[in-house]
Amino acid sequence: MENIKMTARRDFLKATAAVGGGLSLGFYLPGASKVAEAQAATHSPNAWIKIGTDNSVTIMCARSEMGQDVYTSLAMLIAEELEVDVNKVKVEFAPPAEAYINALLGGQITGGSTSVRDAWEKLRKAGASARMMLVGAAAAQWNVDAAQCKAVGGAVTGPGGKRATYGQLAESASKMEVPKDVPLKPNAEWKQIGNMKQKRLDTPAKVAATATFGIDVRVPDMLYAAVAMPPMIGGTVASYDDERAKNMPGVKAVVQYSRGVAVVADSYWQAKKAKDLLEISWNEGPNANNDMRKVWGGMRDAAAQPGAVFREHGDADGALGSVAKLYEATYELPFLSHSPMEPMNTVAHVRADGATIITPTQFQQLVPFVVAGATGLKPEQINVITTFLGGGFGRRVEVDYTIDAAEISKAVGAPVKMVWSREDDMTHDSYRPGGIYKVKMGVDAAGKLVAYRYHGTSPSISSRLFPSIVKDGIDPFSVEAIDNFPYAVPNHKLTYQMFDAGITPGYWRGVSHNQNCYVVEGFIDEVAHALGKDPIQFRIDNLEYSEEKHKWSGLSAGQAVGGRMKRVLEDVKAKSGWGAKLPDGKGRGVAVMEGYNTVMAAVVDVTISKNYDVTVDKVTYSVDAGPLIHPDQAAAQVESSTIFGQSAALYGEITVKNGGVEQMNFDQYRVVRMNEAPKSIAIHWIPAAKDQPPGGLGEPATAVVTAAIGNAIFSASGIRVRRLPFSPENIKAFADPRHTMKPTNL
Amino acid sequence: MAISFNLNGKQAMADVAPDTPLLWVLRDTLGMTGTKFGCGKALCGACTVHLNGQAVRSCQTPIGSVAGQKVTTIEGLAANHPVKKAWVALDVPQCGYCQPGQMMQASALLANNKSPSDADIDAWMSGNICRCGTYPRIRAAIKAAAKA
Ligand code: FES
């Protein structure tokens, strides 16, 4: 896919050179001791590493830590080649800078399960290059050949027992020429990458509760803002009466800003209590009367349009007219909220000569530009500091809340912490788009797959956020896990139709892998059952082995990966107890997918009650994700995305009424809790092939588990549920025999 | 009028309206940000603290009702408490945001039940949401802490 073009104006490397002279750079992590940092002079061989004369090693973490472990796993990549113990380094979040752009996304963005994949070579090379400079500095000092020197444990040793620590060498090393040819260690020499015992570096602070999230930031003279935003999506303030609010204790100001009205007070609670007394009338905007009848009616009309073709081979429509058996189905998916546990918030201090924005963001690079737009300052006057994120899941790729906080701070002329309530957060999210998916499969008399038709209709996220990557009617982030359709069907035609539902669409963990995996894997399961075949064997027998590259892959590989698929399917079959007879009310379903260059198969065991309540008992995975940098946390990401997917699969649905989101809090937007989480999530890793790069792990299980749950429900109940969530109401609706798929015999 | 109470073994004072939730007194007035805000409606457990040894949702606990009582927050749970040690040993936190509440809820469980079963853990912990889905590790950590 084409990169999302972003240009950072501030160049970290230039800044380093300008500061020079042993000064530490002028940014810091909230909560970190500035005093301690100021004591030691530091030197930076490159944008990723700072070495103090006191031998301290600081590694810059250029991705946002939202639970997925970049804080540790990215540091491990550098430490491995730098020859320092990762447990002894300090990690700092990087400021926005060109050096930190994610090559897979074209911006300094954390998302798309790309952090490790983008960093894989880059950060090992950064570590290796710094090590070579340190060794070179030692060799020059001792007047020996660099080949006679060796870096170990944060020091360089040389002939005759010579030894110098990195701290002693840092200054001269930072003046060395940056090496051009940087060989990396062979895998067999890794001491830290793949260490099964490695702990997360951020765990102690998170257990002690000293880790600073955006919402925890406190700066001198800070005020607190609570906000009132329009209840309908796209509404604006018409007028407001703040008489009662203004007179509440602690209230400093009531200000209107682009999106709403803010009450600024000495504490959040005072601000919130006063905010509840505002009387606001709203311009209802373009979606005033939007409701689900309109959303689904419009979506159905859109689905009747031909859409744009994104992959085609042979003559699918023609072939479907003459096959022995024709199967067809329509799948529907709802809108979903991200709802990370930490509601949106930002601390902003806008002054006449610049601004500081301290925020939990997945897209720090964009913040200076939008804040500049909102304040009249220049991007280079805006200092952005990234905190720990209390969850992200794609929500914090949006920078809306940083703009709000900046506007409010500017209006009151003071540092302000804006905190959203859970209700603000749930009703002003960007939402995983819902959609309608129509699929057809034609089978010949011998039971061979002959023709396949896919037609997806859904809102396009990228049209809103990155319109330049949307071309010819196709949003690459709508066709993931379908562009790489994994089954060999000689005639196929895949089409996509955009539809604006009046519900702001957003990137949500797994993005379009979720919709398409459910549709592809649900339907292939239907066809397997209809033909009386074992679902795993049927998949294996019909895998696509052609490696033809397709055009629109988003963050899938853009091609079928039949060999890898076969391997995980066979592995999960062997390890999940597949084929064993199950008691009544229990079922077992499978799904497989490539996404983020990770191939995974899941087998899910469910129990379904007489009232159609579904319990997910057990999930077994076989995962081919290449080399694991931090194996325990690779597993944690699969566990995490499993439960995130399960929440959506069983419960998730956002609806609108009178143009606004109806769900306000976790009583109306149910998520999986302790008693509902699977009692077992078993993950079997396929060993990495030689030179195989790592695949992404933050997201794919979210999609795979959902499809597998649906297939397990069918196995348990004989009910094929083609509408998410798998709620008792939806399951009951699909229990109606009219929904049973009968082939049309042509 | 200032309200005084015992916070993590020390006297604490807050001069705020008595209906102010303990959560915001801790976070804003006293600067103790370990206790988190998640829902404000007793739906998520992020704000869990101990009031006289019992796990309560501080977002629903008016400071007026706390006068003269004993409050323990995550900052006051000893660093060598078996729950904290188990959380570190099993690398439970992901984003970490829900974890102070989870640990306060879990430590209250273990104070009353030395060897909780899966069903006990389900019943006791189901008010605490973790969007990162760390439940399997929380369960394992509670069991490890129970054995410590
Ligand atoms: S913030 Fe108190 S229970 Fe959620």
Ligand code: FES
């Ligand atoms: S660790 Fe992120 S919400 Fe629980």
